[in-house]
Amino acid sequence: xxxxxxxxxxxxxxxxxxxxxxxxxxxxxxxxxxxxxxxxxxxxxxxxxxxxxxxxxxxxxxxxxxxxxxxxxxxxxxxxxxxxxxxxxxxxxxxxxxxxxxxxxxxxxxxxxxxxxxxxxxxxxxxxxxxxxxxxxxxxxxxxxxxxxxxxxxxxxxxxxxxxxxxxxxxxxxxxxxxxxxxxxxxxxxxxxxxxxxxxxxxxxxxxxxxxxxxxxxxxxxxxxxxxxxxxxxxxxxxxxxxxxxxxxxxxxxxxxxxxxxxxxxxxxxxxxxxxxxxxxxxxxxxxxxxxxxxxxxxxxxxxxxxxxxxxxxxxxxxxxxxxxxxxxxxxxxxxxxxxxxxxxxxxxxxxxxxxxxxxxxxxxxxxxxxxxxxxxxxxxxxxxxxxxxxxxxxxxxxxxxx
Ligand SMILES: O=P(O)(O)O[C@H]1O[C@H](CO)[C@@H](O)[C@H]1O
Ligand SMILES: [Mn+2]
Ligand SMILES: [Mn+2]
Numbered sequence: 001x002x003x004x005x006x007x008x009x010x011x012x013x014x015x016x017x018x019x020x021x022x023x024x025x026x027x028x029x030x031x032x033x034x035x036x037x038x039x040x041x042x043x044x045x046x047x048x049x050x051x052x053x054x055x056x057x058x059x060x061x062x063x064x065x066x067x068x069x070x071x072x073x074x075x076x077x078x079x080x081x082x083x084x085x086x087x088x089x090x091x092x093x094x095x096x097x098x099x100x101x102x103x104x105x106x107x108x109x110x111x112x113x114x115x116x117x118x119x120x121x122x123x124x125x126x127x128x129x130x131x132x133x134x135x136x137x138x139x140x141x142x143x144x145x146x147x148x149x150x151x152x153x154x155x156x157x158x159x160x161x162x163x164x165x166x167x168x169x170x171x172x173x174x175x176x177x178x179x180x181x182x183x184x185x186x187x188x189x190x191x192x193x194x195x196x197x198x199x200x201x202x203x204x205x206x207x208x209x210x211x212x213x214x215x216x217x218x219x220x221x222x223x224x225x226x227x228x229x230x231x232x233x234x235x236x237x238x239x240x241x242x243x244x245x246x247x248x249x250x251x252x253x254x255x256x257x258x259x260x261x262x263x264x265x266x267x268x269x270x271x272x273x274x275x276x277x278x279x280x281x282x283x284x285x286x287x288x289x290x291x292x293x294x295x296x297x298x299x300x301x302x303x304x305x306x307x308x309x310x311x312x313x314x315x316x317x318x319x320x321x322x323x324x325x326x327x328x329x330x331x332x333x334x335x336x337x338x339x340x341x342x343x344x345x346x347x348x349x350x351x352x353x354x355x356x357x358x359x360x361x362x363x364x365x366x367x368x369x370x371x372x373x374x375x376x377x378x379x380x381x382x383x384x385x386x387x388x389x390x391x392x393x394x395x396x397x398x399x400x401x402x403x
Contacts, residue, residue, distance in 0.1 A: 003288050004337045004387055005328070006295040007281070008104075008256070009321070010097065011302035013345020013358025014061075015069035017089045020357045025095075025345075028356035030306065031065050033349040034318070035073035037311045045312035050075035053318060055325035059340060059363040060085025060371075067373065068359040083338075083365035084402065086374030088382060090344070091398070095357045096172040098206050098231050100343025101259045101297075105238035106384025106396035113173035114204035119145045122169050127199060134195045142168040142178075147307060147353040152178060152213055152221040159184070165192060171354040173206035178223075181212045186226055197230045207231045225272025227303075229258035239384040240264030240293065242393045248291035253280045256295045274300050274317055278324050285331045291391065306346025307353050314348050329365075337367040337390050337403075339383055367403060374402045 013030040020026045037043045038051040051073075053061060060083050062076035068087040072078075092099035092109040099109040116122040123143055132140060139162075141155045146168040155166050159180060166178040175196055179189040193210045200208060208230040215221035240250045241264035251267045252260075254277050262268075271280040281296045288294050298321065305314035332338055345358030362377055367390055377383075381399030388394065389401040 001290045001333065001335055002337075002391060003285075003290070003335075004293045004339065004390060005281070005285060005332070006293065007338070007340045008101065008295070008297045009301050009340065009342050010297055010299045011306040011344060011346035011355065012318075012342035012361065013347065013356060014065040014087055014361050015359050016345075017357055017359050019089075023095060023357040025350070025357040028345055028347040028350050028358055029069060030345040030347045030356065030358060031061070032069055032073045033347050034311055034315050035075055037349065038315050039074035043312040043315045047312060047316045047319060051315055051318065053322040055322045055329075056318075056340075056363075057081075059083040059325075059365060061361055061363060063373065064361045064363065067375065081371045083363055083371060084369040084374050085364070085372075086362040086377050086402070087359040088341070088362050088377035088380045089359055090357070091379040091381065094173060094206075095344040095355045096174075096206055097302075097343050098234075098259055100360070100380060101256075102234045102238060103380040103398075104341060104343065104383045105234075105240055105260070105264075106381050106388065106399055107234050107236050107238050108379060108381055108398055109235070111235070113206050115171075115173050116169045116175070116205075123167060123175075127203065128167065130199045131192070131196050134199070135192050137163075137165065137192075139164050140167050142166040144168055145170055148176065148178065148211055148223065149308065152223070153218045156180070156213065156215070156221045157218055165189070171352075173204075174209055175200055175205055175207070176209045176211055178211040178213060181214050181224060181226065186212055190228060193228065193230055227255070229255055231259055231261045233261040233263055236397070238264055239387045239393065239396060240295070242388065242396075243291065243293060243391055246291070246391070246393055248293070248391065249289070251284050251288065251292065251294045253277060253284055253294065253296035255299055256297050259297065274298060274320055278321070278328075282327060282331060285328065293387070302346050306348055306355075309348045309350075309353060311348045332366060334366060337387070338365040339363070339387075341380070341383060362402075364402065369403065377402070
């Protein structure tokens with residue numbers, strides 16, 4: 001039986017890539033920085049001491065990170081591994097979520113996305129006028145680069161009083177809309193996002209993101225699991241499309257389906273929070289038959305901890321994830337292929353709140369792979385190419401298989 005399980009640890013980079021200077025990210029290292037802060041006793045909120053990831057280490061994480069940066073992350077050393085491990089550089093022009101995911105599935109983004117690069121007054125009047133007119137709204141708040149939680153503290157109450165949606169962006173190619181789930185309404189927010197998606201067509205923006213939240217005042221607003229991403233479609237067929245076309249199953253757990261604009265997906269499983277995402281992944285593996293990909297995005301690493309620059313939170317989440325890996329490994333047979341990777345970095349010690357341009361881990365187990373190094377992979381697309389080869393699909397245009 002052939003099944004591929006992809007665990008996408010959103011934002012879990014393992015060291016700045018050679019082109020990091022173009023992004024202002026020389027020296028960024030999501031895993032390394034977390035390990036260092038833990039080893040220094042500076043990440044003891046809800047956990048203690050050195051970063052403890054025995055199961056990820058067994059899959060080759062510590063070794064992959066050492067190959068990426070030239071040194072072991074603090075608290076990690078030579079480990080006996082059971083899997084094949086390596087690190088991959090990104091070919092795509094951006095360090096955003098769709099680029100990382102699509103490239104991993106064999107389709108790097110070689111064109112430039114559009115960006116709203118002005119930190120204030122970020123959006124053209126012409127654009128927002130059209131969106132507001134179609135939605136029957138008079139005005140909006142925001143119009144700037146912002147951290148999604150900071151902007152709720154600043155403008156959430158005014159939004160609730162006035163009914164004006166909050167529009168904001170970041171260094172990514174995104175147009176984000178935050179609205180209160182009850183006072184504004186979830187369906188109304190989704191409809192507003194659909195309108196924005198259409199009006200943004202000429203701007204070449206990768207994603208519109210609905211950011212619903214709940215709460216009553218600045219200090220208790222919380223974003224909910226009803227986030228929705230409206231991505232444009234990948235520029236060509238990914239390995240997911242190819243497996244689907246060949247009659248296979250592609251199961252999306254969490255926001256995977258949104259990120260691929262629902263292309264190449266045969267089943268969508270909704271879940272939010274690390275624990276539920278992990279539970280849902282286990283459940284889908286149990287149900288998965290031959291010729292199936294089970295693909296989960298663990299978004300909390302990125303949205304709850306990386307962007308929030310919460311080192312202890314990120315460490316806690318990694319340790320939790322690691323502690324549950326044995327349950328997942330117990331469900332796999334030797335023929336299955338397990339892949340664990342990331343889509344970009346988001347070093348929680350880095351200035352600002354944006355992603356960081358980094359190598360990502362490529363940890364692979366099963367399908368006849370021998371334990372040991374896969375070395376440097378020149379594109380995340382090596383994963384997609386390996387999946388194509390595993391399922392005996394037509395080769396992808398990019399990437400080199402490590403199978
Ligand atoms: O600060 P929040 O709202 O989490 O937004 C972050 O999440 C977006 C999608 O990954 C990024 O573009 C960044 O802006
Ligand atoms: Mn991401
Ligand atoms: Mn992000």
